[in-house]
Amino acid sequence: MKKVLLIAFYFNQTNEIASKRLRGLAKYLSQFGWEPIVVVPKLDNTPSYQYSNLDFKSIETDYEDMLDKWINKFKRSSNNKQTNNNSPNNKDPNPLISKAASLVGEIFAYPDGMKYWYEPAMELSKEVIEINNIEAIISSSWPVTSHIIAKDLKKEYNLKWIADLRDLWNLNPYVKHTFIRNHFEKKLEIETFRYADVLTTTTELSTETLQKLHPNKQICTVMSGYDIEDITENNIPKNNEKLNFTYAGSLYGGKRDPNLLFKGIKQLIDEGKIFSSLISLDFYGDNEGLENLAKEYNIEEIVNIHGSIPHKEVLEKQKETQALLLLSWNNKNEKMFLPGKIYEYLAAKRPVLSIGYKEGSLKDLIEKTNIGYHVSTLEQTKEALMKFYNSFIENNPLKYTGNQKVNNYSIISTAQKFGKILDSI
Structure with missing residues (x-):
């Protein structure tokens, strides 16, 4: 069987979505003619992921995090200065110093804070390539250091190379740098991917965006997916007395905002269209601002804040x-x-109420698979809530309506697409 080197910084982290994509790829790629050997960093406080009877090897390298190293030095320096200077004028950090520290970070964290992984990963990857007769490389970002490693391996050994961008590099709308850094970062991306055979992204819109920067490159959309081993058919809710909605995850400082949901439920209760005794909201994960927001809408009796629980339990709650x-x-x-x-x-095979931006990849997926509703306005939210509520009253428990297109989003399909791309290079 042909062998492929998978360079994956995120792999052992149990709860990281990035790790799930890459573990799933490694787990199933051998079914499509490619045996993966995975190179990952040995991270403090992150146990090695436990595998059994899987057709791939995972090898750990040494690792030193650049940001931790410099932040700790800065903290020690600041603590020493505070200890040696009792002036009350030095209690607050100088804004000029903070800005200078930010600019220094722009320089020393280039191209990312994991850059010290380059040397140990290169050393180990060369050994793996030479011993195992590797024919191809898949590198995945973030961090982009993974691609720098793959680029230099490609140049030295002339292997097939797929650069997988789970998030875009320079064209990521959430990554902001100084003008100078943007200039050099863009040049680095273009120079790095000049050697890649294929670039991959996780959505069609990401592919369209990336193609603008790399017009002559082959770019393929390879979506992530769920592991079929996580599926339990015909899941039955534990609570048949109430229409309960479950959310598990971070609210990202309020960016994931339940205001529309809370306001919609409150208005429907006040309008006499739903009974508060028949509905509940269960939140697992961070609870930033939830209690106060529930009180603001006077619906705290239906909002249940459970806090963080192990991810394995989260998966069960989502099915129930x-x-x-x-x-x-x-x-x-x-x-x-x-x-x-x-x-x-x-x-999880349960109906979904999604609240977010009015259009895009998420809305398209939900509508294609018919797993629920994606809404972006108050009126749409109320309409979707009423559909769920009426269906619950008539058909308790709520019925799952997903269609056959759900099967297109398994991680096996992800691995199959990578296998086909490797074969085509």
Whole structure:
């Protein structure tokens, strides 16, 4: 069987969506003619992921994080200065110093804070290539250091190379740098990917965006997916007395905003269209501002804040709920993205209420698979809530309506597409 080197910084982290994509790829790629050998960093406080009876090897390298190193030095320096200077005028950091530190970070964290992984990863990758007769490389970002490693390996060994961009590099709307850094970063991306055979992204909109910077490159969309081993058919909600919606994850400082949901429910209760005794909202994960927001809308009796629980339990809670709640940022930058949570929801086989930007990749997926509703306005939210509520009253428990297109989003399909691309290079 042909062998491929997978350079993956995120792999062992259990709860990271990035890790799930890459672990799934490694797990199933051998079914399509390519045996992966995975090179990953040994990270403090991150246990090696436990595998059994899987057709790939995972090899760990040494690792030193650049940001941790310099931040710790800066903290020690600041603490020493505070200890030696008792002047009350030095209690608050100087804004000029903070700005200078930010500019220094722009320089020393170029191209990213994981750049010290380059040397140990290169050393180990060369050994793996020479011992195992590797024919191809797949590198995945973030971090982009993975691609720098792959580029230099490509130049030295002339291997097939797929550069997988889970998030875009320079064209990522959420990454902001200084003008100078943007200039050099763009040049670095163009120079790096000049050696890649194929670039891959996770959505069609990301592919269209990336093609503008690399017009002559072959760019393929390879979506992530759920692991079929996580699926339990005919999941039945535990609570048949209430229409409960479950949300598990971060609210990202309020960017994932439940205001529309809370306001819609409050208005429907006041209008006498739904009974508060028949509906509940369960939140797992961070609870930033949730309690105060529930009080603001006077619906705290239906909002249950559970805090963080192990990810394995999260998966079970998602299968046991009447409906799943997905909150994403109502911002046009979200158009090209698909939150990794949607793949867990596809595996959970429960109806979904998604609240976010009016159009884009997420809305398209939900409508194609018919797993629920994606809304972006108050009136749309109320309309979707009424559809769920009436269906619950008539058909308790709530019925799952996903169609056969759900099957297109398995991680096996992801691995198959990578296998086909490798064969075609």
